[in-house]
Structures are given as structure tokens and as C-alpha cells.
Amino acid sequence: MMIADAKWLGRVLPQYTDEEISPLLNIGSSTSHFRKVEQPHIEEYVFSPLSKRNVEVLHCDLKEGEGVDLSADIFDDEAIKILKQAGAKAIICTHMFEHVKDRENLANRLMSLIPESGLFFISVPYSYHHHADPFDTMFRPSPDELATLFPNEKILQKEILVDVTYWDRIKKRPFVLFFRHFFRVFIPFISWSKWKRSMKKLYWLFHHYKVSAIVGRKN
Numbered sequence: 001m002m003i004a005d006a007k008w009l010g011r012v013l014p015q016y017t018d019e020e021i022s023p024l025l026n027i028g029s030s031t032s033h034f035r036k037v038e039q040p041h042i043e044e045y046v047f048s049p050l051s052k053r054n055v056e057v058l059h060c061d062l063k064e065g066e067g068v069d070l071s072a073d074i075f076d077d078e079a080i081k082i083l084k085q086a087g088a089k090a091i092i093c094t095h096m097f098e099h100v101k102d103r104e105n106l107a108n109r110l111m112s113l114i115p116e117s118g119l120f121f122i123s124v125p126y127s128y129h130h131h132a133d134p135f136d137t138m139f140r141p142s143p144d145e146l147a148t149l150f151p152n153e154k155i156l157q158k159e160i161l162v163d164v165t166y167w168d169r170i171k172k173r174p175f176v177l178f179f180r181h182f183f184r185v186f187i188p189f190i191s192w193s194k195w196k197r198s199m200k201k202l203y204w205l206f207h208h209y210k211v212s213a214i215v216g217r218k219n
Helices: 003-015 032-038 040-052 077-084 103-112 143-147 166-170 174-186 192-205
Strands: 024-027 057-061 090-094 119-127 154-162 210-217
Touching: 003 040, 003 090, 003 119, 003 154, 003 210, 032 040, 040 057, 077 103, 103 119, 119 143, 143 154, 143 210, 166 192
Parallel strands: 024 057, 024 090, 090 119
Antiparallel strands: 119 210, 154 210
8 A cells, every 4th residue: 555545545434434434444454463564554544543433343365464364365165155244234346456367356345345325445556667476467557458457336535646766665665676677777687577577667757646545425
């Protein structure tokens, strides 16, 4: 989850009552260390405010770990049954659709976890470099394109979020830029595909990352 996603969630979640969003499932949550230490903006803008509201949040991820309430593969039917038992009224799913091959199936499975009138908050990179986790399909939809994955639901909000640049992320570690990119210019023969990805990443040195985000309500 980028800073832009976290700030967006911190802005849109208060628009809905506790009864509308609690319990809330955070799909693809990673661990508490990731949310609080590696990417502290997630805790700051999203989950700390929800905790103050006493909104029940269940963090769900494929891997087990501290701060993961439910370890489950959303593409497994038995896991879906377990997730449904949580009785979630709302779902957060950020930066996951670019890492799956069957996006329509993922959308349908997410909708199966919330009741009629349940809310969903989805974000996907719109302008962002390749990032394997473990693979990246390079799905980079506009908000309108993202909304088409939920054709039967009511889309309440659509927005393009503007995040930082690549330079903002690495300016405290300029050696990363030199060794990962400029030095690599002269050694494309090591891995042609990785070399191309490395060179393309330089585009975001001075162009902001962007994210497509939607809020919807299940019909």
C-alpha cells in the first residue's frame, strides 16, 4: 500500500458509519511489522484511526505471521468458507489485482465475502514500474477500467491518486540509483529482461506514481 492509498483510505473510510464497515476484512494485509514498521503510513492513516473508532478489523494474508488474523488463500474454496464466517461488512483490497492472473475470479470472490449493501475499497497501480510479488501482470487500469471488474455493483467513488516519485523514495540512498540503474546501463548482457525493466524504472524519477482507486457497494 502506497502513501497515497493510505491517505485515501484515511479520507474515505470516515465517510461511512462503524455499522457499515465493521467487521472489516483487510485482504492481502501482510504482517503487523510490515504495516507498522516497514510501511508505517498504513498504520498511521488507516488502522490507527479505525482502532480509535473501535472498528473491528481482521487482517487476512496468504502467509502466516504476527498480526495476520486469518491466513487463507482467497482462491481456495475452503478458505472462502472460513473467511465468510468472519461476517465482514466491508473489504479493503489494495495492490493485489496486478498480482493475479484471473482478476474477474478475484473480484467475484471478494464480493462473495460481503453481504448485500456491503462496501468495498479497491486500489491498483495506474502508473507504476514492474514489481514482482511473486509476479506482476502489469495490469494498470484506469478507475473506469477497474470498476468494470465489478459490473453488477454500485460504484460510489472513482479516483486517481498521486503518490511520490521514485526519486522521493531513494534520495536518501543515492547509491541505489547508481548501482541499480546507471551502472547497469553498460551491462545489459547479464539479463536483457531485467535490464529493460531497470531502464524503464527511470521514468518515475521525475514522474509521480499514480494509483486507481474505487469505492463500491454490493447490490
